[in-house]
Amino acid sequence: MSQLRALLLSFALTCSAAPVLAVQPDEIMADPGLEARARMISREIRCPVCQGETIDDSNAPISRDLRLIIRERLLAGDSNDEVIDFVVMRYGEFVLFNPRPAGWNIVLWAAGPVMFLIAAGGVWLVLRRAQRAGPKPVEALSPAEEARLSEILKDE
Structure with a gap:
């Protein structure tokens, strides 16, 4: 033991x-x-x-x-x-493991937040357009489509 x-x-x-x-x-x-x-x-x-x-x-x-x-x-x-x-x-x-935010390194430090803001803005625009457009209106069937549909339903 x-x-x-x-x-x-x-x-x-x-x-x-x-x-x-x-x-x-x-x-x-x-x-x-x-x-x-x-x-x-x-x-x-x-x-x-x-x-x-x-x-x-x-x-x-x-x-x-x-x-x-x-x-x-x-x-x-x-x-x-x-x-x-x-x-x-x-x-x-x-x-340096953590580069200083100075000179050209500022571009690297700012790239992440800027890309996030651009993506968030794009999502917001898409959602806004979809909300403004509303649901698409339903179109009525044409007489030819109604006739074809009734033929299909009779065959069953």
Whole structure:
């Protein structure tokens, strides 16, 4: 019974473990406040190699270099925005997971709401036209159609 309990405990601990980050022990700063700021910034920067991971999650060598640069800039006294600006200046806006709403990025930020408004306006116009038109009038059968209908009904 104790083996089963140990197995269940190890399974529970394995499933509940936090995700392992790529940050190496030698990268961690002594000051917990600066380390927390470095981690926060690292979660906003995309790995240039992996492209789907933050540099905090990536094991790529360039991600390690970026993590070290971020920590160096924080030790030098830069603010979070200054550190991010430094990284963007070197690698471009591509490294940001959430691009800034400035310049041509405004087009991307505004495209979703604008398209929604255009679609909502189109639906409104279609419904308004249908409401104004009302139901179509029912046309009476012509004499030829009535004769044909009576023939069909007699055959049954």
